[in-house]
Amino acid sequence: MNYDFRLWDIHVGAPHPFYRHSYVDNGTARPTPARYHDPAFAAEEWEKVFARSWLVACPVSDIREPGDFARFDIGRESFIVVRGDDGEVHAHYNVCPHRGSRLVLDDFGSQSAFTCPFHSWRFDLDGKNVAVTDPETFRPEVLCHDINMTSVRCEVAAGLVFISMDPDIVPVKEWLAPILPQLELYDIDKMHVIQHRRSDWGANWKGGVDAFAEIYHLHAVHPQTQCLMDDRTQIDLYPGGLSRQFVPFAQPSPRFADQESVNPGIALMLRDAGIDPATYGGTAKETRAAVQAAKRKRAADHGLDYDKFSDSQLSDSTVYSLFPNAQIGCHPEAVFLHRFLPHASDPNQFTYDTMILYRHVDAPGYTPPAWMGLSEDIDTSGETRPDVVHTGLGEPPGLGEVLDQDSDLLPIVQAGARSRGFRGPLWSEQEGRLRHFHAELDRRMGLGEPA
Structure with a gap:
């Protein structure tokens, strides 16, 4: 049954062709919890899902000039995007064909060729072998084998580089077609990374996807957000496990008792839009509209192309899920990119990788959204690419109050998912993106609808 379902209408201000609610009935089945912890499921998932999907490898800004490369590690594999x-743009397995050594150890950099650290075999940027050390010591029949790097499919869309281990996969723009015009509005190709954090969490990667694909948990896990975030939301579902969710900012949740006072969170949003909280005469629930109007004025004053954005896109977070393991939160000024990277062998661990990308604009008051919590010393010019800050399992991730709360909670959820007493998730319509994700996962895995 297909019908136009929405929990709440977020009352979009300016009309926009992309604000057509898209609902997919994914049923009401209760899937087995084995998907969160069973090693056999994880092994099959690697072959049927990750090895046959488009994966977000890096922003295109990480490889601006010839020779620029970024290393992308996921599960048991490592890739070089160059x-x-x-x-x-090319992508290769990060493997020397001689003895299997990794060729690149740095997260990113620039070089004219790749040299194996083990025996100094050299490869050009296309992956072709250009030098074998002491070739006269090999029988000719040995070097008649393929001595080039192994390349993978690599395509660029919406300012991001995607790779796939499947040589026969459909073009990335064909797969992204339902949401590609929306992503392209944000000019991610003109943004650059200003913060990159990576941390290891004690949970299955799908537990991370689940937690970040709904805001049903905010009142319980992140109650401090209720003063400035409305947890009424619009959810849109698209083919191939793609989805979108609007998260209204700059107004309190209906669960929050005080809808009138300009609380510190609301004041932060006002200042971010160039409004002095001390002179603001409206209420907290009126702030969202005031922020939208202020951003439109600032854009008009400084020649910014904000006419292409709806009112809600100016104030809210528009979050997209890219199956299987990426989410992009879009704002006109900046985007955040989350990737949930499965562990190579343990389904009870994953790596949470998050970047903030920003387009530098020389206009008064134009900054990354203040709620992103960036420190004042972060370079937003795009001149330098920040290092990846990586924290191991059990270390405080230092991701900020909200994300640190998630990192504390997910191992607790993972422990419960392994219990005999847990019979599988029961998703509400507020968690429609989760059911949509798992329906696509089941389709890829060849699973029928559970009883």
């Missing part, structure tokens, strides 16, 4: 001498 800008070739021809200006095109």
